[in-house]
Amino acid sequence: MAESTQHVGNPWEGVAIAAVPDRLLAGDLVDEIEFLAARARSLGSAHANAMLAPLDLKVRSYSVLAVVCGGSEPSQRELADFLRLDPSQIVSLVDTLEQRGLVSRAADSRDRRSKVIRATAAGMELYQRAAAAVRTAENTSLAALDGPERDQLRVLLRKIAFG
Numbered sequence: 001m002a003e004s005t006q007h008v009g010n011p012w013e014g015v016a017i018a019a020v021p022d023r024l025l026a027g028d029l030v031d032e033i034e035f036l037a038a039r040a041r042s043l044g045s046a047h048a049n050a051m052l053a054p055l056d057l058k059v060r061s062y063s064v065l066a067v068v069c070g071g072s073e074p075s076q077r078e079l080a081d082f083l084r085l086d087p088s089q090i091v092s093l094v095d096t097l098e099q100r101g102l103v104s105r106a107a108d109s110r111d112r113r114s115k116v117i118r119a120t121a122a123g124m125e126l127y128q129r130a131a132a133a134v135r136t137a138e139n140t141s142l143a144a145l146d147g148p149e150r151d152q153l154r155v156l157l158r159k160i161a162f163g
Contacts, residue, residue: 044141051133062130064093069127073116
């Protein structure tokens with residue numbers, strides 16, 4: 001007997017979203033917020049990574065670049081805390097962005113032992129293109145939500161993420 005499945009549209013080449021069998025959708029897990037959040041994040045990251053690939057970026061490196069391009073001159077520790085990544089991951093991401101000429105490290109006037117990360121002109125230019133790609137991925141990932149629902153989701157996620 002053939003099984004019914006829920007099919008999810010896929011407008012991105014190279015990003016496969018597998019159909020989900022109805023029998024899996026009937027389980028309790030699909031009502032658990034942590035699972036739903038993790039699945040939504042995974043799908044959104046896959047879409048964003050596909051859109052960022054032509055720019056040789058992924059969501060994590062884009063996130064570092066986005067924070068740095070905001071002009072806040074974060075330290076590597078602040079980046080790690082804000083992005084909820086291990087400091088060693090931040091070092092690796094900043095190293096890669098620095099090797100590409102997108103960011104630079106400078107002495108932190110607030111703490112001589114620390115370095116701040118600054119965007120270069122090339123980093124700012126790439127960030128603008130990457131941000132547009134991420135907005136496209138977001139619009140596609142959130143296509144099932146109307147404008148007010150997206151706004152509500154953004155408010156709720158900020159509340160969860162930052163209190």
